[in-house]
Amino acid sequence: MNTDASRTGATSYLLLMAKWLFWGSLIGAAAGCTTAFLITMNDIVTDTRKASAWLHYLLPLGGAVIGFLYRYFGSGSRAGNDLILEYIHEGAKKVPLRMGPIVFVGTFITHLLGGSTGREGAAIQMAGSLAEAVNRIFRVNKEDRRILLIAAISGGFGSAFGTPITGVVFGMEVVALGRMRYDAVVPCFIASLLGHLVTTLWGIKHEHHVIKQLPEMTALTFGKVFLLAALFSLASVLYSQIRHGVYHYCSKHLPNLIIRGFLGGLVIVGLTLLIGSRDYLGRGLPMIDQAFEGTVPPLAFFSKIIFTAITMGTGFRGGEVIPLFFIGSTLGNVLAPLFALPVSFAAALGLVGVFCGAAQAPLACFVLSLELFGGKGMFYFFIVCIVSHLLSGYHSIYPTQQVYEPKSRMFNLKPGETISSVEKGRRK
Known part of the structure; x- marks a missing residue:
């Protein structure tokens, strides 16, 4: 019986690993492609804006268009990254599949007209909507859905900055202060690494800087x-x-x-x-x-x-x-x-x-x-x-980050409080 149980356990473990590898690969490849496209378009529109100085005067019109899109087509997507974190915590909502296309259009308009933003938010939200598509296609259970959304954060971050190891850790750490989601390490690793490799294959070159001189260690x-x-x-x-x-x-x-x-x-x-x-x-x-x-x-x-x-x-x-x-x-x-x-x-x-x-x-x-x-x-x-x-x-x-463990015993916080609720309590 012990032998049979061991074989069953080993088989279940291998199936679980195969599942994580498969789903993580899908999310990573998709995240890499969409992020590469996003970065390419951002570079193009930035060059266009620099060549046409008058474009930034259209920023109010662009803001109105983005507002129109989210008011009439993206009401469930307004929270952006916070919606993804909220779903990971509670599992009460489904990430809208339209989040990816809408945030891409919104980011395109913002960068074309000169809004002061970056790209990782769009990359993570696009990866999140792709992860939700995987969840729905394969009818993933509630707990595994959360893990795949964490993998999407890793895939989006790793591919956006060319930092695959950081992407792995960021996805596991950013969800809750004081707690690392080690149960998500395999899909996070696969999604971040593959996302980075795919953007590299697209010819994306990330910005890196050099420390020319270090001070004496004293x-x-x-x-x-x-x-x-x-x-x-x-x-x-x-x-x-x-x-x-x-x-x-x-x-x-x-x-x-x-x-x-x-x-x-x-x-x-x-x-x-x-x-x-x-x-x-x-x-x-x-x-x-x-x-x-x-x-x-x-x-x-x-x-x-x-x-x-x-x-x-x-x-x-x-x-x-x-x-x-x-x-x-x-x-x-x-x-x-x-x-x-x-x-x-x-x-x-x-x-x-x-x-x-x-x-x-x-x-x-x-x-x-x-x-x-x-x-x-x-x-x-x-x-x-x-x-x-x-x-x-x-x-x-990220206001919806949960505080799993307070940074110090001096903070009298309830388990599961969010950054947003802590700030509200501070203002009272």
Whole structure:
């Protein structure tokens, strides 16, 4: 009987692994193709906008069109990434299949006309709708549906940034603070790796930066890095608060999505004319490059916070990771001479540190630093990730993240509370 039971157990295990490999491959291949297409189109429309400076004046019209799409065709898709996290937690809703096409169109319009967004949000939402298609076709059970949506997050993130290992960890970690979903490791690994390989086969080249010089490893240097990490965490909190503040204000006073998008675009155009620069439109990749190479305007990081918070808070589509990279790298650049640290080193710390505080995923962000910068300065990045994560408290760009375990016993939180509910309780 023991032999038969062992054989049955081994067979079940092999079937389970085969199932995860098959489903993870489907999600990864699909995510890679859609993300590659998204990145290609983003590059094309960015070049088009740069060649036609007048296009950004149409941003209010673009906001109205996006609002129209989500009001009449995408009501169940408005929450975006938060809807995917919400389904993973509760399993009460199905991810709309139309989420993928609608977010692609919305992201296309946003980037063409100069909205300050990135791409990972669109990549994750497209992968999420594809995972939902797999769920429906194969009639996947409730628990496995959740795992495949986690794999979709990994596939979307890994393919969007050319960081497959980070994609695996990010999907498993970002769902709930204090808990890693190790039961999803196989499909997450397959989806992220295959998604990355497929985008590579499409000829996609991801942006990577080089740390030209590392400071001497001394107690003073570690002290400086600790202080920098604290400042990066404050920047992440500032962005999260302004971003959610804009969203809540618009939800209360501008419930009509069409009017909301139009006014949001109008504000962005007005701010662009006010400061006399288009550097804060779109993804802002040239400014990130400049942050690693030379000097940037002292308030570039704050300008990007405002532009991105208004763009995302008023209903435009895309993602927030690249803008957070912009905010962090430019802040690091500005602080580098004050702390007597190499510019590229401080910019790299800021890029990772601000994103870590905003995403509440310290392990994924540490792995991100290894993949982006080849392991240079890993001890410093580890400090930045830990400090930024701890000091950022319960502020996040993903309000539906659950708090599985509080960061400290000092926080009296109920199991399963979301970032959103914690913030509401703080405001009372």
